[in-house]
Amino acid sequence: MTKVETVFDKALLVTDKGEQAVKDAVTAIRNAMRAGTANTKGKGEVAGSNKKPWKQKGTGNARAGFRQSPVWRGGGVAHGPKPRSFEQKLNKKVWSLAFRRALSDKLVAGEVIVVDKFEFEAPKTKFMAKLLKDLGVERTAIIIQKEVDETVLLATSNLPCVDYSTAQALDVYTLLANRQIVCDQAGFDALVARLAK
Numbered sequence: 001m002t003k004v005e006t007v008f009d010k011a012l013l014v015t016d017k018g019e020q021a022v023k024d025a026v027t028a029i030r031n032a033m034r035a036g037t038a039n040t041k042g043k044g045e046v047a048g049s050n051k052k053p054w055k056q057k058g059t060g061n062a063r064a065g066f067r068q069s070p071v072w073r074g075g076g077v078a079h080g081p082k083p084r085s086f087e088q089k090l091n092k093k094v095w096s097l098a099f100r101r102a103l104s105d106k107l108v109a110g111e112v113i114v115v116d117k118f119e120f121e122a123p124k125t126k127f128m129a130k131l132l133k134d135l136g137v138e139r140t141a142i143i144i145q146k147e148v149d150e151t152v153l154l155a156t157s158n159l160p161c162v163d164y165s166t167a168q169a170l171d172v173y174t175l176l177a178n179r180q181i182v183c184d185q186a187g188f189d190a191l192v193a194r195l196a197k
Contacts, residue, residue: 148166
């Protein structure tokens with residue numbers, strides 16, 4: 001495994017537009033991760049009778065019609081959260097522009113490292129850790145390949161700051177969440193192909 005120079009058509013880079021698209025894409029991806037399972041009971045769902053706690057007048061207390069009132073302890077929650085989806089929809093052109101801008105920024109910043117190919121004697125974490133150390137990767141990184149290689153995937157899975165993805169499955173959020181991209185030549189060519197679309 002030797003480091004190779006990143007060779008691609010510089011005209012494919014998108015650096016003059018797409019900042020808002022990147023923001024919208026990251027927001028949409030993070031919102032899609034939300035469970036949306038928070039649930040509270042309104043005054044109509046809290047257990048209790050419809051009996052008036054005390055008579056309307058003459059007691060000196062404030063008027064009260066039912067014990068499920070939101071102003072009472074144990075009562076319902078006014079305008080509380082209900083299970084819902086936080087999913088946001090973006091059109092295909094926005095997704096494409098966001099990815100192209102994010103990848104372009106990585107390429108311009110020199111945060112993409114390409115090796116000729118990944119070859120390990122066995123699917124061991126120590127082999128991947130040594131490779132990354134030799135490449136000078138000190139912080140978060142993502143390993144990119146064109147197709148899933150089980151040996152590389154297993155060698156990566158126990159490294160806490162290293163992700164793994166195929167070039168086609170890589171999204172904007174994962175791309176930005178990792179400081180560096182380490183890919184083989186086939187994986188890099190697949191990324192450049194997405195950049196050209």
